[in-house]
Structures are given as C-alpha cells and as structure tokens.
Amino acid sequence: LDLEAIPPFDYAHEHFGYRDRLSQPVIEGTGMEPTPGSGPPIKPGEFFLGYPDEEGPAAALPQPEILSRNGSYVAYLRMQEHVGAFRDFLRAHGETPEQQELIAAKLMGRWRSGAPLVLAPDKDDPKLGADSQRSNDFNYAKMDPHGYGCPLGAHIRRMNPRDTAANMNRRKMIRRGGTYGPPLPEGVPDDGIERGIAAFVGCASLVRQFEFAMNVWTNDPNFHELGNERDPIFGTQDGTFDMTIPKRPIRKKIIGLPAFTTIRGGAYFFLPGIKALRYLGSLSDGV
Template sequence: MPELEDLQHFLITRPHALVARYEFLSFRKAEAGRAWLNGLIDKVGTASSVASSNLDSRWVTVAFTWNGLRTLGVDESSLTNFPEEFQQGMAARATILGTTGANHPDHWVGGLGSPELHAIVILFARDVVERERCRREHEEYLRGLPDVEVLSSLDLEAIAPYGHAHEHFGYRDRLSQPAIEGFGVEPTPGSGPPIKAGEFFLGYPDEEGSCVLPQPEILTRNGSYLAYLMMEEHVGRFRDFLRQNGATREEQELVAAKLMGRWRSGAPLVLAPDKDDPELGGDLQRNNDFNYGEMDPHGYGCPLGAHARRMNPRDTAANMQRRKMIRRGGTYGPALPEDAPEDGIERGIAAFIGCASLVRQFEFAMNVWANDPNFHELGNERDPIFGTQDGSYDMTIPKRPIRRKIKGLPAFTTIRGGAYFFLPGIRALRYLAALGN
C-alpha cells in the first residue's frame, strides 16, 4: 500500500490552487540549506494532508538537484547510487533530448542550466493575493538565511475563462493522466489499466515486478524524479500560421486541431474528425475513450504526427505502461487577447514530468516521440507543437484523395530552461535536514 503520509502530494493530489510560485535556490553553505529545509518540512504537503485539507500552509513542495543533494551533505557513496542522467542534469543531456538551436541550454534563463541550482520550492495558493502572502513569508524567512540565494522565480496563474484550464494556444489542458494502482483512482475509459506505483515512485514494484530503490533507503523510498521544462509559447506566430494555412475561421480551427490531435475544446479528432464537439471535449468519461490502431490507423482523423498522437501513441506503441508519466505545472505570463498582435511579453507553460526513470520515460519521449523525424515512418517531421523546430521539418495531414503536406513548420515553442530534480519523501526530507548533526 502507498505510504500517503510519506509521499509529497505533488504527483498524486492537486491542491485547490489556481496560482503558484516557483523559486529556484542555491545553497552557499550546507548548513544554510539544511536549516532552510528544516524550517519548511512541516509546511510540505503530503498526499494524505492535501487530499483531506484546504490548509494552504501545507501546499508546499520541495525538490533537489543532484548537486543540491551533494551540497546538503549526502555522502559520495549514496550520490553515486543515483542514475547517471540525474547526476549529469538536464543541461548536459541536450543532444539526447534534442534541445538544440534556440532550445539549447546555452540560451536558458534563470540559472536553470547552472550547477549552482540546488533546489526548487513550489508555493501553491488559491489566488494571487494568497500567493503574494506566501511569497512575502518565504522572502522574510530567507532574510534569516543569507547563504540561501534565490537564483530566479516564476509566477504562474491558471487561464480558465471557460471554467477549465487551458494553455496559451487555447487548447484544453489536463485531459489525460495515468491512474496509479493502489491510490484509489479508477482510470477513465480508454486510458488503459492502472499503472504500478513503481513506475512513478521508488520503493514499489513496477510493471515488470522490479522494485528500484537506490541506497540509502531512507533517502530514496517514496521519492520520484521530476523533469522540469519552462517552455515559451509564441502565440502570435501560432495564430499567424493558422491564418496562413486556413482561409476561414473554421479551416484555421481544423488546422489547429490537426496539429494537436484534439480540438481546442479537448474533443479528440478520432471521435470528432470533422467538427468540434465541446460537450465531448469536456466529458472525462468519453474524451479519452478511443484508440488509434483500430479506429484511425492511417491518421485520417488524427494525423500520425499530431502532438497528442506522438506523445501518447496508445495502442500503436509497445511497452506503453512503462512509458507513461505524470504531468504537473501551469501557465505563466498574461494571455494574449484574441486578434491582438504579438506584444513581446513572454508567456508559456512551466511543466514537471514525474517518473521513476528519466531515461525510460521522459528522455525516451523527448528523443523518440517528440524529436525523431522518422517517428511512425513520417520521414521529416517532429512534434508540431512541442518538438524542436527550425523551419526545416514538415507536417503531413492525411486526406482523401490527396494528403496535405505543410512544409517548413516554424517553432511555436522554445524551451527557456529545464532541470532534473529529485522529489523526496517526508522522512527523506527530515534525513536531509539532519545531515551533519
């Protein structure tokens, strides 16, 4: 059974929060980092506390880079038990991830590619007023810890004018999340069977029956790895592209749906290939109830290269139970008003991918699903929304009698930063805070 009192809530239960603040920290001295952590542990939300309480004082999440664990004083023999990709950090994995060109770590902001990045604290709140109170409280707390430095911060706020979350391009968000075995949540129709807890949390059996648990157990049990990505969305460029490739508003919306694999309402193209169906898009019992192999093998509904189909190939890929990930995060920056020109203000998504294996889950998705030009034998395509685009890749839209090929897709997104974190359990946080005593 999952140890809900020891698991941080972040990958399990969403708090009743519409805004958040991410603060990226560096510890100049080990004792300062441990003192900072010790004073925050009682505010960290557990899976059980967030599910049963509305207390925003428990809506805090804390995670560390490998360099952060080292700086806190974790001994070398323990540090070497962590997987190589976590030890290296995301910035060193650019070639594997496909983060080239404008997406390369050389261009990242906020110290996210720096070895001096040691920790992240996430402060959740119901609204902006509460977030500002949390920010001020943490700022005041840090005044007594001069050797803890805030490298950068990011404020997030949900965009939900239609009663549901969506991102800056206008697509409905949070439609598909894996159900974890033993956590009491049944998967929605079409989402596949519950996934073993060991695919997300260390110390539990995975889909192959293995139980991965680097030593020492007190540090790693109930922990997870987080891949963080800060991704700018070029909304004006995206809208210009739709206008260039659709003569009418209806045609533009269809192009937008073909790029994503869903209409902006969330309705999947496999079930609504010709016209949007907002009622379907909002129905969690129906909007994931489809497959590709039998219902749309050639991509006449959802193109083979569409974002949703690439990032979750469902029944058309092997080993899917071991590839799925938990996604968290939200939007930053103000919404760009409809029909307004690009205003030069940065906006985008700041997302976390939670998993037990960065290589098997996150890095595979980036390398193969997002950025392999020959995925599904397409030849010269990358994920049209999320992949690394430089104007040299295409998008094929199957259509009878003649398919449509859009050549030279621009980059609709740019990765502005990223990092690998370890999300410890509560006992592990206390262990880290007590190092050196």
C-alpha cells in the same frame, strides 16, 4: 505560475487555447478509477522508487535507502509559447475561421475544446471535450490507423501513441504545472511578452520515461516512419521539418513548420519521500 485557468475560458488551458490536463495515469493502489480509454492503473514503481513496476518486483534502490525509498525523479520544463506566430500560421493556412480551427486541431490531435479528432474528425464537439468519461475513450490502431482523423504526427498521437506503441505502461509520467505570462487577447499582435507553460514531470526513470518522450516521441523525424517531421507543437522546429495531414484522395503536406514553442529552461530534481524529509530534518547542524 498561474495554476488556475487563464482567460477567456473557465477551464484549464494553455496559451494556444487548448484544453489542458486531459490525460493522466492512475496509480495502482490509490483507489482511483481510470477514465474510459485511459488503460488500467499503473504499478507505483513506474513513478516512485522502492515499489513493483510494470516489469515485476521493485528494482534495487539507490543508497542510502532511507533517502531514496518513496522518492521520485522530477523534470522541470519551462516552455515559451509563441502565440502570435501560431495565430499567424493558422491564418496563412486557413482561409476561414473554420479552416483555421481544423488546422489547429490537426496539429494537436484534439480540437481546442479537448474533443479528440478520432471521435470528432470533422467538427468540434465541446460537450465531448468537457466529458472526462468520453474524451479519452479511443484508440488509434483500430479506430484511426491511417490518421485520417488524427494525423500520425499530431502532438497527442506522438506523446501518447496508445495502442500503436509497445511498452506504453513503462513510458507514462505524472505531469503537473500551469501557465506563466499574461494571455494574448485575440486580434492583438504579438506584444513581445514571454508566456508559456511550466511543467513538472514525475517518473521513476528520467532516461526511460522523460528523455525517451522528448528525444523519440517529440523530436524523432522518422516517428511512425513519417520521414521528416517532428512534434508540430512541442518539437524543436527550425523551418526544415514538415507536417503531413492524411486526406482522401490526396494528403496535405505543410512544408517547413515554424517554431511555435521554445524551451527556455529546465532542470532535473530528486523529490524525496516524507520519511526521507523527516530524516533530513532530524539531522543536527553540520552533519
């Protein structure tokens, strides 16, 4: 994995060109301060076993406790990005480069610079995208309830509904990862080489956090009562699902989205705490 920025930018981004690592939860007790708009620090029990979570005291630990305490469940996901198909789609639905960039922003919910559509609905603002103190300082229920800025089905609005969903603090996860495969230069047709994202997602409950996000937020066609839509970027697409872009006076609907990504592999792991690793290391051979 190449955990550094891939060309041509000097900041972390994935192969479609979107700025990455923009929104991460802050864990209570670490001393870190959340960026504006990111919400309060999250109880450590949402990520690590043996600690209080957002609902109250620590839940019972799996046995033996010496192995489970301070541990975390990790989901690994290897997702191929079809960069050539993505660029072809933008050209087919946008007559000018400016229109193509707007469509790319509507699919994601942010311009490729990282600037959110809620704060920059009509034109990219790279300075906003690069400013961590401003780029997450927004909500949906009050600032964009109908999705005229950020569509209701856009990727970031599905994966982090913010103030439009209940129990959000019980759904948050820690994501780390990077890209794999070489970048596809602009203007070059698809070369057949696999490239994409490899992500490691940490949480205290794979079912309540990771699987909920993948099954409901990503792939539920009726998310936000949209009817026949999945996440336009990461959702499982087969040409039968659509994308609605609210506009005045008439909304725009893109019929039959192609697949821009394909999950190539994944696995679930348990990541032990340091004490558990020391305990395992102390065991004699054959025990």
